[in-house]
Amino acid sequence: MYSSKITGMGFYVPDNVVTNDDLSKMMDTNDEWIQERTGIKERRWIKEGSGDTAAVMGAKAAKIAIERAGLIKDDIDFIVFASLSPDYYFPGGGVQIQDLLEMPTVGALDVRNQCTGFVYSMSVADQFIKTGMYKNVLVIGAEFHSKGLDKTTRGRTVAVLFGDGAGAVVLSRNEEAGKGVLSTHLHSQGKFAKELSVLTPSIQKWVPALMEDPDDLSYYPYMNGQLVFKHAVVRFSEAIEEGLTANNLTKEDIDMFIPHQANLRISQFVQRRFKLSDDQVYNNIMYYGNTTAASIPIALCEAWEKGKIKEGDLVVIAAFGSGFTWGSIVMRW
Numbered sequence: 199m200y201s202s203k204i205t206g207m208g209f210y211v212p213d214n215v216v217t218n219d220d221l222s223k224m225m226d227t228n229d230e231w232i233q234e235r236t237g238i239k240e241r242r243w244i245k246e247g248s249g250d251t252a253a254v255m256g257a258k259a260a261k262i263a264i265e266r267a268g269l270i271k272d273d274i275d276f277i278v279f280a281s282l283s284p285d286y287y288f289p290g291g292g293v294q295i296q297d298l299l300e301m302p303t304v305g306a307l308d309v310r311n312q313c314t315g316f317v318y319s320m321s322v323a324d325q326f327i328k329t330g331m332y333k334n335v336l337v338i339g340a341e342f343h344s345k346g347l348d349k350t351t352r353g354r355t356v357a358v359l360f361g362d363g364a365g366a367v368v369l370s371r372n373e374e375a376g377k378g379v380l381s382t383h384l385h386s387q388g389k390f391a392k393e394l395s396v397l398t399p400s401i402q403k404w405v406p407a408l409m410e411d412p413d414d415l416s417y418y419p420y421m422n423g424q425l426v427f428k429h430a431v432v433r434f435s436e437a438i439e440e441g442l443t444a445n446n447l448t449k450e451d452i453d454m455f456i457p458h459q460a461n462l463r464i465s466q467f468v469q470r471r472f473k474l475s476d477d478q479v480y481n482n483i484m485y486y487g488n489t490t491a492a493s494i495p496i497a498l499c500e501a502w503e504k505g506k507i508k509e510g511d512l513v514v515i516a517a518f519g520s521g522f523t524w525g526s527i528v529m530r531w
């Protein structure tokens with residue numbers, strides 16, 4: 199049986215930096231509150247008229263990843279695209295990537311697992327490679343959050359957290375024993391579906407019904423922040439333990455931990471729990487906010503660009519988010 203490994207990575211974030219002070223001009227918030235609770239200093243938000251969307255940013259990140267893999271677009275056998283903020287209700291953004299990159303008519307699959315979207319997407323790509331069906335799979339996470347946020351004081355608990363951006367990897371067939379993706383682990387608990395959600399417009403409540411009630415703001419994200427926090431720290435830890443146990447490894451074996459960038463406090467809690475040093479964890483939420491499906495590939499790529507991931511390193515990735523969903527990936531670089 200084959201295994202898979204990352205052969206190329208890229209990320210793209212919009213130029214437009216939005217600081218916490220910028221937000222305090224839109225809503226009743228302040229830099230101190232945001233930094234203390236979340237660690238976020240600034241985020242990137244797409245500027246109106248720039249032409250960027252989740253698919254457009256995803257294609258930009260993918261182009262870099264393909265180039266760094268030493269491949270051309272025609273070498274890619276399949277696309278997996280994760281986003282909670284796609285350009286259209288349907289079709290999903292995967293087909294747009296195929297078109298934007300002028301790729302051959304390869305399959306394109308859309309994954310809707312929010313903050314765990316990239317972990318789910320990697321797991322799907324890994325299975326296609328393991329079976330021998332595909333050799334090179336493009337895996338992308340991209341989000342255009344800023345347009346869908348309630349940027350008034352009413353929405354401040356959620357609006358300050360999220361940023362726009364995209365990250366991509368090429369996952370390729372691996373011939374070297376003990377290298378690449380060692381295992382992936384996926385979970386969900388749908389009884390908490392509404393605790394972090396955007397409920398409309400949906401088939402349950404389509405646009406005309408929504409417009410009848412001006413007080414119905416269910417098209418904005420809702421988050422039960424404290425419940426999410428409590429579950430996140432438990433599930434992150436479980437997912438890491440599960441990945442380590444499956445590979446007969448211990449926390450001492452971890453060279454680099456890349457957590458989904460939900461909140462710096464969550465990452466720090468997990469870091470303390472696993473007794474990891476600052477050099478063993480990569481966080482960049484301070485500069486990008488929570489970019490949901492894009493956060494892990496952006497962080498992974500940035501850590502690698504900074505020389506923090508080396509050949510032979512054990513890299514552990516974990517995510518938790520809306521669904522609730524959570525999961526992990528264990529890789530030998």
Ligand SMILES: CC(C)(COP(=O)(O)OP(=O)(O)OC[C@H]1O[C@@H](n2cnc3c(N)ncnc32)[C@H](O)[C@@H]1OP(=O)(O)O)[C@@H](O)C(=O)NCCC(=O)NCCS
Nearest residue numbers: 227228231235313354355358423424426427460461518519
């Ligand atoms: C969102 C989060 C930072 C809020 O922190 P919290 O300590 O739970 O804060 P609360 O919602 O209880 O609000 C505390 C106070 O701050 C206020 N507040 C909320 N957002 C604010 C903001 N942006 N600026 C200033 N004050 C704010 C609240 O109104 C509340 O005021 P009150 O005490 O007068 O009622 C925190 O719950 C969290 O990080 N949760 C997990 C989020 C997450 O990771 N989501 C993504 C998962 S993938």
